[in-house]
Amino acid sequence: MDGCRRRGWKxxxxxxxxxxxxxxxxxxxxxAAPARLGISPCPEPGDLNRGRKFGSSVMESRMxxxxxxxxxxxxxxxxxxxxxxxxxxxxxxxEVAFFHLHQxxxxxxxxxxxxxxxxxxxxxxxxxxxxxxxxxxxxxFIYTFLRDVVHPFVTTNENTFYKIPILVINKVLPVxxxxxxxxxxxxxxxxxxxxxxxxxxxxxxxxxxxxxxxSRKQLGLLSFFFASMHACYSLCYPMRRSYxxxxxxxxxxQVKQKKENAWIEHDVWRMEIYVSLGILGLALLAILAVxxxxxxxxxLTWREFxxxxxxxxxxxxxxxxxxxxxxxWNKWVDVNQFVWYTPPTFMIAIFLPIIVLLCKSxxxxxxxxxKIQKIRCGWDANTEMxxxxxxxxx
Numbered sequence: 001m002d003g004c005r006r007r008g009w010k011x012x013x014x015x016x017x018x019x020x021x022x023x024x025x026x027x028x029x030x031x032a033a034p035a036r037l038g039i040s041p042c043p044e045p046g047d048l049n050r051g052r053k054f055g056s057s058v059m060e061s062r063m064x065x066x067x068x069x070x071x072x073x074x075x076x077x078x079x080x081x082x083x084x085x086x087x088x089x090x091x092x093x094x095e096v097a098f099f100h101l102h103q104x105x106x107x108x109x110x111x112x113x114x115x116x117x118x119x120x121x122x123x124x125x126x127x128x129x130x131x132x133x134x135x136x137x138x139x140x141f142i143y144t145f146l147r148d149v150v151h152p153f154v155t156t157n158e159n160t161f162y163k164i165p166i167l168v169i170n171k172v173l174p175v176x177x178x179x180x181x182x183x184x185x186x187x188x189x190x191x192x193x194x195x196x197x198x199x200x201x202x203x204x205x206x207x208x209x210x211x212x213x214x215s216r217k218q219l220g221l222l223s224f225f226f227a228s229m230h231a232c233y234s235l236c237y238p239m240r241r242s243y244x245x246x247x248x249x250x251x252x253x254q255v256k257q258k259k260e261n262a263w264i265e266h267d268v269w270r271m272e273i274y275v276s277l278g279i280l281g282l283a284l285l286a287i288l289a290v291x292x293x294x295x296x297x298x299x300l301t302w303r304e305f306x307x308x309x310x311x312x313x314x315x316x317x318x319x320x321x322x323x324x325x326x327x328x329w330n331k332w333v334d335v336n337q338f339v340w341y342t343p344p345t346f347m348i349a350i351f352l353p354i355i356v357l358l359c360k361s362x363x364x365x366x367x368x369x370x371k372i373q374k375i376r377c378g379w380d381a382n383t384e385m386x387x388x389x390x391x392x393x394x
Contacts, residue, residue: 129218140172147339170233175349177226182352184220187212189359199381224289274326284316321353
């Protein structure tokens with residue numbers, strides 16, 4: 001085939017170098033055509049053979065065209081316009097390639113992708129965060145269901161299953177949200193402790209810690225998702241039919257007790273404060289979620305990105321923790337909150353965030369903070385120890 005091509009190009013007036021350049025350019029254009037058509041740029045093995053056959057057929061047809069157009073010796077070419085009218089309409093190589101690929105493959109937008117794309121993993125970076133969020137949601141749902149639904153039904157035969165769609169779910173969402181947010185900043189504290197222990201930043205983290213740190217973005221986005229759902233569920237409270245019935249019952253009891261004012265000062269302050277803190281915490285989480293978008297994060301400097309994701313993130317965790325503490329208010333000492341000798345849900349929610357905040361406060365001490373900064377700037381305790389030993393020997 002190569003020999004035929006060379007002979008054909010020589011007969012048509014082109015040299016071998018131009019023939020090879022044209023052939024390679026045509027082959028590149030043929031396989032670049034699927035990308036312009038919006039289809040897979042990776043053809044199947046059968047498509048490669050068809051592509052080669054197509055390239056050779058196009059080259060042979062082009063050589064035949066050159067043979068027809070080549071003037072014969074001694075022939076009158078004065079009226080050449082009449083004899084060459086069939087070749088006035090010409091097509092580019094890309095148009096021919098597009099037409100052939102469309103006729104060969106019959107691509108359709110509803111066609112199944114190739115096996116190569118079906119074998120790819122679906123959201124590989126989200127596997128671990130989604131598993132953690134799902135397991136935490138399931139465990140907290142079971143815990144809340146046993147306390148708020150099963151316990152009244154068993155002890156007093158009270159049917160409170162209507163609480164499952166809104167009340168029980170809305171207790172699960174904030175616990176999962178603040179837990180995931182604490183899990184975002186816990187690996188950074190563990191990494192700092194790891195570096196302090198070994199005195200260097202060049203020692204590799206364990207595999208589990210490395211994978212955990214790579215999943216922090218996904219954990220933070222899931223935390224923002226659960227917090228947003230918690231806000232939406234909380235706004236739906238006044239629209240519930242059960243809540244309206246409770247308002248009527250409270251009004252009837254107030255009239256029955258001949259009370260003109262049911263104002264409870266500390267309860268009003270509690271509600272105002274914890275709602276305000278919740279709004280502020282959700283706003284900071286929204287900023288963290290927006291800055292995690294690649295197009296936004298790439299427009300920030302490293303100092304700006306670190307300030308938002310680290311300092312503002314810890315501030316959001318602090319506000320969410322105080323939000324939960326203010327919600328609890330005086331329920332810490334209420335014996336009725338400990339159902340079946342189990343702590344209320346808000347105690348479970350703030351356990352991990354308080355540990356993270358306390359550990360971060362310890363790392364902010366000047367003696368530890370300066371040492372961590374030295375290590376992260378390249379200081380190695382082992383190298384310094386070896387230098388001191390060598391100087392002492394000298």
